[in-house]
Amino acid sequence: MKFLIFIILFLSTSLCSISQSNDFMVWTKVGVKAKLVKRLTFSGELNTRIGDKGIETFFPQVGFEYKLLKWLRPSVEYRFIVDKNKYGNYKSSNRLNFNVNLKKSVSNLGLGFRIRYQYAFNRINNQSYNPDFDQAIRLKPAIDYKIENTIFTPFISSEFFYDPQFGPNGPGFSKIRLGVGSKLNLKGPHSASVKYQLDKKFYNYQNGIRHVIAIGYSYKIK
DSSP: OHHHHHHHHHHHHHHHHGGGOOOEEEEEEEEEEEEOSSSEEEEEEEEEEEETTEEEEEEEEEEEEEOSBTTEEEEEEEEEEEEEOTTSOEEEEEEEEEEEEEEEEETTEEEEEEEEEEEEESOSOSSSOOTTTSSEEEEEEEEEEOOTTSSEEEEEEEEEEEEOSOSSSOSEEEEEEEEEEEEEOOSTTEEEEEEEEEEEETTOGGGOOEEEEEEEEEEEEO
């Protein structure tokens, strides 16, 4: 009950503020997963971010995850990012993600924590620091709860972006991201998720808050 009350309050506060911000996006993700050997899993994704000017960012991604322990899974990912700049031109860059995923289940409750170091090269532009595309350390705690006899596993998460570079505002935390949604446990190799998310950059108050509806689908190859 406390979890449901939190979700209602979170959505109410967020939706009340949406009229004060002109930054609203829809993110989509379509992916596949396949187990290569006993502990090694391959994943491939295509992500698209759609704003008021159409497709603003898209990036294919491939990655490998290794199940070191039941609760510990390091992984590495490569992204080829194509992003639209303020002049309407698409520019490309590359990024590597190095992740450590910690997971623990207690009955129907799932606890997770991800540590990510992202390394960007061939930057999209030479403008001010952007935590989505430039070097960053990201900390993401999350909690979910499997509702029995349903396909729903609701979750809440937060993510903190830390800029390790020396600059006008760094090193230091540069951005926070809050999300609430649900995983959809479909039959067979299919799975999906839907999430409402808030993004807020620090030291950049004129841009307000970015509101995101994120929809994902994954197919597991046996």
